Amino acid sequence: MSTQERKRRERETREQLFIETAQDLIRRDGLLHLQMSRLAEACDYATGTLYQHFSSKEDLLMAIATEDLHRRATAFEPIPSLPASSRERMLAVVLTDIDFISIHPDHFQLLQYVSTEVVWASASLERQRALVRAGAPISEAVSRVVADAIHAGDLVGIPFLRPVEIAAGFWCLNTGMHTLAHTHGLLEAYAVRDPYALLIHHGHALLNGLGWQPLVDTGNTKAVIDAAERVRALLVRSTNPESPAATS
Amino acid sequence: MSTQERKRRERETREQLFIETAQDLIRRDGLLHLQMSRLAEACDYATGTLYQHFSSKEDLLMAIATEDLHRRATAFEPIPSLPASSRERMLAVVLTDIDFISIHPDHFQLLQYVSTEVVWASASLERQRALVRAGAPISEAVSRVVADAIHAGDLVGIPFLRPVEIAAGFWCLNTGMHTLAHTHGLLEAYAVRDPYALLIHHGHALLNGLGWQPLVDTGNTKAVIDAAERVRALLVRSTNPESPAATS
DNA sequence: CCGGAAAATGAATCAAGTTCAATTATGCCC
């Protein structure tokens, strides 16, 4: 049946419209002021129609967060096959996350909000699962980099930790720094000037502490900055497919 | 005027009653189901009376979080003057936080919720400031341990980072792991068995990576566990003033 | 004791999310 298929597509398009319009409204007025009735009006639909797609307001918010998370995960995809050392690829992980959250600060705040017990419990089981699923490719990509490092001999002596548990350490450091950067009053309380430069520094320190070769002298500020620039250039090239002299 | 003073005290006592009863209700029924009218009833006051103390529900939640955070900060107080190496004191920081959050998981979830843009903005300026202030002693205590380490020569070669920025790294690691441990679906997604054992491991790795002496062999599981036990024993002793062999 | 200020009360108000009976559109079959 082609009719079924068309309907499904139309439905999906409309859901996309709702999600994108909601993102616009949130950017304009803030998460606090998002109202279901206003969103419906902005999309030229009745309030009730929203509930054909989302079981509740929280459900909608989770759908938005999931959408963003998909995009975020896409940014991590090319990292495992980047033409660079395992250590540089790990740096790429940190930089990719920094860059994404810097461009989409709303995403982080929304994700934090929907991860909250209160909001989480108010969304449908399906959306909860979709959100978790959307994040999985990130941990998989990072774990692959770790596994490659172990395989290549860049990372030895941690037989009792699985790659995903090494990856989790960096997830914590990253997420923690995003939290520090985006939570009211915290940056001031900690008097941290540039949270993401600090994250890169601590990231290197953690890599060094895990014995991840080649070790980087974190005291050499210029080397650290140069390495970040070099890896960022690689990332940009991997995102723009028409590389000057690519041979896949 | 003594009357003024008494009134103020009574007011404070009642505020305490509200906060503690609210904590009970949250523990019993969950944050999601806390209702202002039910809280008032549980305290044998009218709903309106609550608003003599808290400008809104969010304001109340922030007051609860602040109360908890005070207690949490108290746990960190003895650490800087613990009779141990600077590295062991830093481990004490991590362990103290792990233990507090393990005993008070509600606190972490509430803190995460009130730190959310939506809730934060709905609380009074005064409460916002009080919450930030309540957390400050923790970063100060940790920063003091870092400063001591630098002074003692245990931590060299990081002239451009201030103690508070080193402390921030551990804040991120800790907060990140609490988030991982307490956010639905994440532990499963990352397949992490024991998040706090992992936190201790990564904590040591970060300390090693910063060059914090004496370095610890993270591959030696027994040594890592023993060190944690030893430091925990110190912490217990510092909390219970009457040590076993003391002449009371 | 009294008068008036301050505090407490809880029913009324309000706001926003959610529902659902009525309406409209859609697609299928003859």
Add this chain to the structure above:
DNA sequence: GGGCATAATTGAACTTGATTCATTTTCCGG
């Protein structure tokens, strides 16, 4: 093409729970 059954859409009514505020009660100095 027309009529029928089903599904989708609508938006006003409903619901829930936070917040307010007119009224009542308490408190305190003189």
